[in-house]
Each structure stands twice: as structure tokens, then as C-alpha cells.
Amino acid sequence: MSVYIAGIGQTAVSEHWDLSLRDLALDAIVRAVKDAEMDKKRIEALYVGNMLAGELAQQEHLGALIADHAGLLPIEATHIESACASGAEALRMAYLHIRSGEIGCAMVVGVEQMTDVLTPRATVGLAGATDADYEVTHGFSFVAINALLARRYMHEYGVRHEDLALFPVNSHANAVHNPYAMYRNEIDVDRVVKAPKVCDPISTFDSGPICDGSAACVLVNEESMKELGINREHCVEIASSSCATDTLTLSARDAPLVLKAARISADNAYKRAGVEPGDIDLFELHDAFSVMSAMSLEACGFAEKGRGCELAKEGQIRIDGSIPICTMGGLKARGHPVGATGVYQVVECVEQLRGEVGRNQVKDAEIAMAQNFGGSGATVVTHILRRV
Amino acid sequence: MSVYIAGIGQTAVSEHWDLSLRDLALDAIVRAVKDAEMDKKRIEALYVGNMLAGELAQQEHLGALIADHAGLLPIEATHIESACASGAEALRMAYLHIRSGEIGCAMVVGVEQMTDVLTPRATVGLAGATDADYEVTHGFSFVAINALLARRYMHEYGVRHEDLALFPVNSHANAVHNPYAMYRNEIDVDRVVKAPKVCDPISTFDSGPICDGSAACVLVNEESMKELGINREHCVEIASSSCATDTLTLSARDAPLVLKAARISADNAYKRAGVEPGDIDLFELHDAFSVMSAMSLEACGFAEKGRGCELAKEGQIRIDGSIPICTMGGLKARGHPVGATGVYQVVECVEQLRGEVGRNQVKDAEIAMAQNFGGSGATVVTHILRRV
Numbered sequence: 001m002s003v004y005i006a007g008i009g010q011t012a013v014s015e016h017w018d019l020s021l022r023d024l025a026l027d028a029i030v031r032a033v034k035d036a037e038m039d040k041k042r043i044e045a046l047y048v049g050n051m052l053a054g055e056l057a058q059q060e061h062l063g064a065l066i067a068d069h070a071g072l073l074p075i076e077a078t079h080i081e082s083a084c085a086s087g088a089e090a091l092r093m094a095y096l097h098i099r100s101g102e103i104g105c106a107m108v109v110g111v112e113q114m115t116d117v118l119t120p121r122a123t124v125g126l127a128g129a130t131d132a133d134y135e136v137t138h139g140f141s142f143v144a145i146n147a148l149l150a151r152r153y154m155h156e157y158g159v160r161h162e163d164l165a166l167f168p169v170n171s172h173a174n175a176v177h178n179p180y181a182m183y184r185n186e187i188d189v190d191r192v193v194k195a196p197k198v199c200d201p202i203s204t205f206d207s208g209p210i211c212d213g214s215a216a217c218v219l220v221n222e223e224s225m226k227e228l229g230i231n232r233e234h235c236v237e238i239a240s241s242s243c244a245t246d247t248l249t250l251s252a253r254d255a256p257l258v259l260k261a262a263r264i265s266a267d268n269a270y271k272r273a274g275v276e277p278g279d280i281d282l283f284e285l286h287d288a289f290s291v292m293s294a295m296s297l298e299a300c301g302f303a304e305k306g307r308g309c310e311l312a313k314e315g316q317i318r319i320d321g322s323i324p325i326c327t328m329g330g331l332k333a334r335g336h337p338v339g340a341t342g343v344y345q346v347v348e349c350v351e352q353l354r355g356e357v358g359r360n361q362v363k364d365a366e367i368a369m370a371q372n373f374g375g376s377g378a379t380v381v382t383h384i385l386r387r388v
Numbered sequence: 389m390s391v392y393i394a395g396i397g398q399t400a401v402s403e404h405w406d407l408s409l410r411d412l413a414l415d416a417i418v419r420a421v422k423d424a425e426m427d428k429k430r431i432e433a434l435y436v437g438n439m440l441a442g443e444l445a446q447q448e449h450l451g452a453l454i455a456d457h458a459g460l461l462p463i464e465a466t467h468i469e470s471a472c473a474s475g476a477e478a479l480r481m482a483y484l485h486i487r488s489g490e491i492g493c494a495m496v497v498g499v500e501q502m503t504d505v506l507t508p509r510a511t512v513g514l515a516g517a518t519d520a521d522y523e524v525t526h527g528f529s530f531v532a533i534n535a536l537l538a539r540r541y542m543h544e545y546g547v548r549h550e551d552l553a554l555f556p557v558n559s560h561a562n563a564v565h566n567p568y569a570m571y572r573n574e575i576d577v578d579r580v581v582k583a584p585k586v587c588d589p590i591s592t593f594d595s596g597p598i599c600d601g602s603a604a605c606v607l608v609n610e611e612s613m614k615e616l617g618i619n620r621e622h623c624v625e626i627a628s629s630s631c632a633t634d635t636l637t638l639s640a641r642d643a644p645l646v647l648k649a650a651r652i653s654a655d656n657a658y659k660r661a662g663v664e665p666g667d668i669d670l671f672e673l674h675d676a677f678s679v680m681s682a683m684s685l686e687a688c689g690f691a692e693k694g695r696g697c698e699l700a701k702e703g704q705i706r707i708d709g710s711i712p713i714c715t716m717g718g719l720k721a722r723g724h725p726v727g728a729t730g731v732y733q734v735v736e737c738v739e740q741l742r743g744e745v746g747r748n749q750v751k752d753a754e755i756a757m758a759q760n761f762g763g764s765g766a767t768v769v770t771h772i773l774r775r776v
Contacts, residue, residue, distance in 0.1 A: 020521060054442040054469075058524065060516035061471040064633040064766040068640070074652050076631040077767065078477055081442075081467045083449040089466055093481060099488035118520075128448035132506075133408060136446065243464040245452040252456070264462050378452040379465065 003098050004225060004235040004388065006105075007036025007218035008347040013182040013335030016212040017116040021053055021062075022069040025111040028216035028343075029070045032107065036218040038228045043218070044103035046070070046077040049090030049110035050339035052125045056117035066109065083129035084288065085374030086110065087215070087342025088381035092241045094219050104224030110343030111214035122210045126338070129375040131248045143207060143289075145250055145376055147199035150291040153257055154201065157306030159294075161201050165192035166312035167293040168205050168332045174319065175329025177359040180344075182211055182335035192290075206290040208336030215343035217350070232388060236350045239367070239386040240272035248378045257306075259377040262299035266371065269382035270301075273367075277301035280384075281365040282352055283323055284345040286373040287330040293317075296371060297325070324362050327352060342372035346383055353387045391486050392613060392623040392776065394493075395424025395606035396735040401570040401723030404600040405504040409441055409450075410457040413499040416604035416731075417458045420495065424606040426616045431606070432491035434458070434465040437478030437498035438727035440513040444505035454497065471517035472676065473631075473762030474498065475603070475730025476769035480629045482607050492612030498731030499602035510598045514726070517763040519636040531595060531677075533638055533764055535587035538679040541645055542589065545694030547682075549589050553580035554700035555681040555713075556593050556720045562707065563717025565747040568732075570599055570723035580678075594678040596724030603731035605738070620776060624738045627755070627774040628660035636766045645694075647765040650687035654759065657770040658689075661755075665689035668772075669753040670740055671711055672733035674761040675718040681705075684759060685713070712750050715740060730760035734771055741775045 009031025016024055025048070033040045046067045053059045063077030080090040087110030094106035114122045126142045127135075135145065153159060169189055175181035187205060195203035219238070220230060246261035247253055253260070270276060277300060285296040294308030302323050303311050316322045328334050328348040331341055349368035351357050368385045397419025404412055413436070421428045436450045447453070451465030468478040475498030482494035502510045514530045515523075523533065541547060557577055563569035575593060583591035607626070608618060634649035635641055641648070658664060665688060673684040682696030690711050691699050704710045716722050716736040719729055737756035739745050756773045 022521075051448055052442075054440075054513075054516055055446070055448075057520055058443070058512060058516050059520040060439055060443075060469055060513075061518070061636060061762055061766065063470050064762065065519065065636050067633045068635045068637075068766075074632045074634060074649055077470075077633045078481070078631070079469045081448055081469055082451050082465075093466070093484075096481075096485050096488045096490065099490070100484045101487065102484065124446060125442075125448075128442055128446050130449070131453065132445055132447035133410075243466070244462045245455045245465045246462060247456045248449060248453050249456075261462055374449055374452065378449065378456075 001099050002222055003095050003238045004220050005217050005350050006220045006225060006230045006235050007032040008350050009035055010180050010215040010344060010347050011213055012180045013211050013213040013337055015115040021057060021111060021113045022066055024113060024212060024214040025066045025109050026070050028214040029107060029109050032216035032218050036230055038230060042105050042228050043072055043075060043107045045075055045097055045106045046072055047090040047094040047106060047108045048079045049087035049343060050079060050112060051081055051083055051086045052112060052114060055125045056119050058118055082379045083374035084338045085342055085372045085379040085381050086339035088372035088383065091217060091343060091346060092243060092381055095238055095241050098219055098221050104221045106219045107216060108219060108343060109214060109216040110340035112337035112339040113212045114210045114337060115212055134249050143199045143202060146289040147202045149256060149376060150201050153291050156257060159309055161193050162189050163309040164290040165189045166309065167287055167290045168192050170312065170317050171287060171326045171330035171332040174327050174360055175333030178328040178334060181329040181333055182209060183333045202289055208288045208331035211335040211337050213335055213337035213340045215340050215347045217343060217346060235388050236353045237386045237388055239384040240269045241383050242268035242272060243381045246378050248375050250376060259295050259299035261380040262296055262377050265380040265382040266300040269384050273384040275367060275384060279367050280369045282327050282362045282368045283325045284348055284370040285325050286371055287326055287332050288336055319360055319362055327360050327362060342381060345370035345372060349385045353385060389487050390610055391483050391626045392608050393605050393738050394608045394613060394618045394623050395420045396738050397423055398568050398603040398732060398735050399601055400568045401599050401601035401725060403503040409445060409499060409501045410454055412501060412600060412602040413454045413497050414458050416602040417495060417497055420604035420606050424618055426618060430493050430616050431460055431463060431495045433463055433485055433494045434460055435478040435482040435494060435496045436467045437475035437731060438467060438500060439469055439471055439474050440500060440502060443513045444507050446506055470767045471762035472726040473730055473760045473767045473769050474727035476760035476771065479605060479731060479734055480631060480769055483626055483629050486607055486609050492609045494607045495604060496607060496731060497602060497604040498728035500725035500727040501600045502598045502725060503600055522637050531587045531590060534677040535590045537644060537764060538589050541679050544645060547697055549581050550577050551697035552678040553577045555675055555678045556580050558700065558705050559675060559714045559718035559720040562715050562748055563721030566716040566722060569717040569721055570597060571721045590677055596676045596719035599723040599725050601723055601725035601728045603728050603735045605731060605734060623776050624741045625774045625776055627772040628657045629771050630656035630660060631769045634766050636763050638764060647683050647687040649768040650684055650765050653768040653770040654688040657772050661772040663755060663772060667755050668757045670715050670750045670756045671713045672736055672758040673713050674759055675714055675720050676724055707748055707750055715748050715750060730769060733758035733760060737773045741773060
């Protein structure tokens with residue numbers, strides 16, 4: 001059974017001190033309903049991706065809360081949490097729900113408010129993505145863990161900070177033309193390398209920002225597409241969806257520089273969609289930290305081990321390259337409102353496949369891939385999307 | 389497509405200061421695998437129901453964490469949170485995943501550690517089930533909200549505390565013979581009514597305890613049942629599954645004494661299973677507070693509005709009554725480890741349908757219903773189970 005994305009909505013990533021969590025979610029939902037040109041009363045289930053509201057705002061139970069605020073009661077509503085992969089996981093649950101045949105139309109919203117919260121401790125909250133008992137108690141923050149990975153990557157493969165810096169440079173360049181991006185300014189390698197360190201070797205420009213945002217998608221099957229009078233030309237097909245896991249703790253991995261779950265998740269996604277890496281026209285990867293971009297390209301078959309930066313050096317990751325990545329700014333420059341990120345990635349793929357992104361348009365884009373990480377690749381959710 | 393529960397496991401509800409959250413989950417998973425007499429390597433996805441680990445233990449991302457600890461990597465793993473309905477929601481997601489045709493076998497675990505935690509504030513955590521902005525900021529705890537409901541119920545229908553007290557008396561009587569129950573002692577109406585008040589009129593005996601626990605189920609489809617060599621006689625069919633929502637805020641409900649989401653969820657479950665209330669042989673309802681038992685019986689069609697206590701007075705809710713409830717002690721006496729509760733309820737239904745509970749056995753039980761609430765009935769998940 002085919003599942004389609006019939007509508008998309010996104011809020012500009014920013015510090016939204018004027019909006020509550022539920023208002024943020026509502027904004028994206030309203031935009032997605034409008035984009036689908038449908039009656040919201042036809043939505044049969046709501047899936048909410050969010051990581052931090054419990055800890056930062058003491059608000060759990062976001063399924064029913066947001067269903068109520070969006071005027072969707074009494075529909076089924078569920079909150080999905082897989083750290084920073086919560087957004088893509090929520091999308092995947094909606095996809096599976098439609099595939100079960102029980103419903104024909106679902107709303108997915110990823111939402112996160114990290115700046116204007118009751119408990120201003122996003123760093124403590126984000127540490128919940130990794131192992132509280134075996135990593136965090138030893139003083140590791142989430143940035144610290146990624147810094148260890150980056151340092152090891154540089155040592156093992158003879159890569160310089162200047163090489164890794166090409167990823168945020170690319171993300172910033174693409175964000176300039178994205179009205180929903182948080183940082184719409186170009187940067188250069190020098191600026192990345194000389195910026196203050198968050199945790200050596202990770203500088204402020206190697207790391208996604210703490211921010212607020214929400215993004216939403218309407219999913220339908222073939223039957224509901226017709227019943228709801230949705231324009232087929234406007235739809236994008238979810239060609240495949242997959243999820244795989246790895247240890248949260250880096251020290252428990254055989255080869256910490258290999259994102260095993262990303263490889264398995266991507267391989268399953270390729271197989272299920274009947275495509276190969278060479279068929280992917282653009283790749284929205286999880287550039288929470290620069291080193292993750294390199295490792296993600298390697299895990300998904302676009303570069304040999306340790307050679308991810310080569311693609312950046314050759315300009316292959318640019319809009320006009322062989323494998324454009326983070327085409328709307330990625331986590332680094334569009335922003336990384338954690339539980340919403342996976343939905344933003346998919347929304348951007350849809351925009352690309354519908355040919356709507358102007359200066360950032362990947363020419364003749366037919367197939368796009370989005371990959372969302374929870375932790376340092378401990379949960380990896382991959383979606384492949386196809387133009388109808 | 390039919391989905392079956394092929395194996396069940398549960399940890400005795402208690403204060404488990406000697407077990408970590410992951411060890412608690414593992415215990416139930418190992419028991420469920422053993423009960424199904426299967427190879428755990430055949431499990432294709434893990435769904436974890438949990439409400440409070442993020443806030444109380446600063447540990448999110450329980451899907452991958454528990455998949456790792458249970459030796460299930462690199463399978464798909466997802467954490468589901470719908471307040472106290474997290475357990476049943478996790479089960480429902482596994483059920484839908486199998487119904488999608490993508491997998492044939494899934495593990496569901498509900499786990500909660502509320503007593504031995506980093507941040508000893510279960511009451512604050514539980515308030516996350518209700519509206520942080522519009523209720524909790526005004527000083528409402530979750531118990532306070534239920535106390536308001538109970539007081540209104542008593543006023544509106546001329547019900548006395550002595551009438552509501554019959555529900556915890558029943559739950560305690562049934563827990564005596566359940567080795568997994570937290571409180572295995574009988575109580576009487578006088579003890580409930582004279583016990584110290586948590587929040588008037590709710591006494592300590594009207595309220596489920598703060599505790600630790602985990603429960604697990606293995607779900608399979610017909611094909612996997614054969615492939616894995618699972619004994620069909622040992623299986624119980626999930627005849628239907630459904631979820632509905634209502635406002636978190638009580639003040640936003642037209643009729644706060646009517647559990648609208650419970651009614652819708654139950655009606656859908658009846659319809660999908662092709663049964664009526666009269667066909668249900670036992671009902672594991674969500675007796676987090678005494679008043680919820682009465683309201684739940686009314687919402688699900690077993691009693692007229694305001695007449696739920698009559699069933700208790702007539703002895704109809706006892707093991708040998710017309711609609712036995714909380715047959716293994718319910719939330720009150722078996723215990724209410726919030727994110728695990730929904731799975732315990734289903735595990736107990738399975739035990740009953742397999743005829744394994746000795747003195748608590750409901751004679752010739754063919755069809756059982758489990759209903760799990762998030763908040764004061766803001767998310768309601770209903771499962772109807774049938775003997776194969």
C-alpha cells in the first residue's frame with residue numbers, strides 16, 4: 001500500500017518566546033492542513049514527535065494536549081520519543097498506522113521548545129539522549145561525546161578541522177535562501193575553525209543550535225487522497241521507511257567511527273524502495289555536529305570509510321553536486337529543535353521534490369532521502385521519498 | 389490480519405531499589421520470551437511504554453537503551469509516551485506495526501521506576517499527565533484533580549465515600565492471590581473511609597501507589613506463530629484495539645463526570661471486535677482512583693450514568709459477578725507503575741483467558757477487556773482479547 005505526503009507545514013526555526021509549545025505545534029499543523037487543501041476533520045490520528053517537554057516544561061502527554069489545541073478531539077493521538085529522532089519516528093508510526101489499513105489520513109507534528117522553558121537546562125535534557133547511568137554520571141554532556149568522536153575521527157583518518165568545517169559552511173550557504181532557517185548568513189572555514197570551542201574540537205559553528213520550532217505533514221493513502229479531493233500532483237510518495245538501533249554508549253560499540261544503525265537503516269530503506277545510493281538526488285542528513293555529516297555519508301554508501309570530507313572538498317554535497325546534502329540549511333543552519341528535526345527534514349525533501357525551493361532547487365529531483373538520528377546514531381530512522 | 393499475544397512476563401510490583409530501570413524492563417522481557425518458548429532473535433521490533441524516566445532519571449531514548457540491554461540490537465525500537473496510558477499505547481503501536489505487514493513479531497514492554505530515582509518527585513512528574521500551563525501552574529496536582537472529580541461525582545449522584553470505597557476493597561481482595569501484586573492484604577470499607585486523606589475526599593486507600601514495575605508481551609501474526617513454533621493453544625488473540633482522546637483540562641469538558649474518550653474508545657473496540665458489553669467476561673479497568681472505576685464502568689456501557697457503584701454494591705464486580713473487574717488487584721492493589729500499567733492489565737487478561745490464575749480465575753473466560761487511561765481519561769486505549 002502506498003502512503004503519500006499530501007501537505008506540509010513549518011514554523012521558522014527561532015527563539016519563539018512569544019509562543020507556547022502547543023501554539024508552536026498548532027502553527028505547523030494549520031499550515032499543513034492548508035497546504036493539503038483539506039478539511040481537518042478528516043484527520044484520523046495525530047502523532048507528535050517531541051523529546052524534551054517532560055523535562056523542560058513538565059508537560060508530558062502531548063498527544064491529547066495538541067489534539068485538543070488543534071481542534072482534533074476525539075481522534076487518536078500519541079507522543080513518540082526517540083531522542084533527536086522523535087520527529088522521524090512519529091512520521092514512521094503514522095506511516096505504519098496507515099499501512100495497517102485502519103486509517104487513511106494522519107497528521108504528524110514534530111515540536112520542540114528549548115529556549116523559553118520552565119527549566120532552562122537544555123544541555124541536561126539533551127544528555128537524556130545518551131546513557132544516564134554509564135555516560136552522563138561521568139560528566140559527559142552530549143556535545144562532549146560528539147567531541148570525542150570528532151577527535152577520534154580526525155586522528156584515525158588524518159582529517160583536519162578545516163575539512164570537517166566544510167559541512168557547516170555548506171549548510172549555512174544553503175540556509176541563506178530558506179525563509180524558515182535560523183541562521184541565514186554565509187560563513188567560511190576560517191570562521192568555523194576560529195570560533196570559540198563548545199568542547200574541543202567542536203566549535204560553536206560545528207554544532208546545531210538550541211532553538212524552538214515545529215514542522216508537520218499530512219499523510220494519506222490512495223483512497224483518502226481521492227476522498228479528500230487532494231491534488232495528486234501535489235503529493236510525494238513515501239517510498240520507504242525504516243529504523244534501526246545501536247548502543248547509546250559509545251564505549252560499547254565495536255567501531256565507534258562506523259554508524260552501524262545508519263548503515264542498516266539506510267540499507268533497509270534502499271531495499272524497500274528498490275533504489276541504490278546513486279539514485280538519491282538529495283540527502284537531508286543529521287548534521288547535529290560536523291563529524292556526523294561525514295560519518296553519515298559513509299554509513300549510507302556515498303563515501304568510503306574516512307572519506308566523507310572528500311565529497312565536501314570536491315563540492316559534491318552542494319546543490320549542484322552529485323549528492324546535495326542539507327539543502328535547506330540542515331540542523332546546523334536551519335536549526336535543530338530536536339524532536340521536530342526529523343519532520344523538518346522530510347518537509348524539505350517534499351519541497352524539493354515538488355520543485356518549490358527557488359535558488360536551492362536540486363534540478364530534476366525525483367528521489368530524496370532523509371535520515372534522522374537519536375543520540376550519536378543509536379536510533380536511526382530513514383525515509384526515502386519519491387516524486388509522484 | 390489477526391495478531392496474537394504469544395508470551396507474557398511481569399515483575400512483581402514493588403519498590404525495586406535493587407534494580408535499575410533497564411534491569412526492570414529486562415526482567416519482564418526475559419520472562420515473556422521464556423513464556424513464548426521462542427528465540428529472542430526472532431523479535432523484529434521493540435516498543436517501550438514509559439512516562440517518567442525523562443523527568444525522574446534524566447533518561448530519554450528508552451527504545452534503543454532497552455533494545456541494547458536486552459540483546460536485541462539492531463532491531464527497531466521506539467519509546468511511546470501517553471502519560472499513564474503509555475503501556476497500552478506501546479502495545480497498540482506494536483499491534484499496528486504487525487498489522488502493517490512489515491513485521492511478524494514484536495516485543496512490548498511497559499516499565500516505570502518511580503521510587504528509586506535521581507529526582508524524587510513523582511507527584512511533579514505525574515502532573516505532566518495534565519495541563520502544565522492551565523492546571524498545574526494553579527497548584528493542581530494529579531490527585532487534586534481527581535479529588536475534585538470524586539467530590540463532584542458524590543454530590544451529583546448522591547454517592548457516599550462508603551460506596552466508592554467498595555472498589556479498592558474489591559481490588560485488595562483480588563490482589564491477595566496475585567504473587568505480582570504490591571498489596572496482598574484485604575481491607576474493608578471502614579479502613580478506606582477512615583484512612584488519612586491524600587486530598588479530600590481521596591484517602592490513601594482510594595489511590596494507586598507510587599511504585600516500580602515492568603510487564604511485557606510478545607506479539608505475533610499467524611505466519612510468525614507457525615515459523616517460530618509457538619503453541620497456538622498458548623496464544624490469545626487481540627480481537628481489537630482502539631484509542632480516543634479528550635481534553636487534558638477538566639474545566640474544558642462539557643460534562644466532567646462523563647469519560648467521553650473512554651466511551652468512544654470502548655465503542656470502537658466493541659465494534660471492531662464484533663462484541664457487546666454483555667460479551668465481556670472480565671474487565672481490567674483503570675482504577676487509579678476509586679471514582680475512576682465507577683466512571684469507567686459507566687462509560688463502557690456496564691452501568692447507567694451515576695450508577696457505577698451499584699454494580700459494586702451488588703457484588704457484580706467480584707470474580708464471580710457479572711462483570712469482574714481488577715481481577716488481579718488492579719492499579720490500587722497490584723500497583724500502578726504508570727507507564728507499565730497498560731501492559732500489566734493486558735498480561736492479566738491473558739492469564740485469565742489461559743485459565744492460569746487459580747483462586748482468581750473467572751470461570752470460562754473467553755473475552756476480556758483492558759482499558760488504560762492517560763490523565764483523567766484524556767487518552768484512553770482499549771484492547772479486547774479473545775481466547776483462541
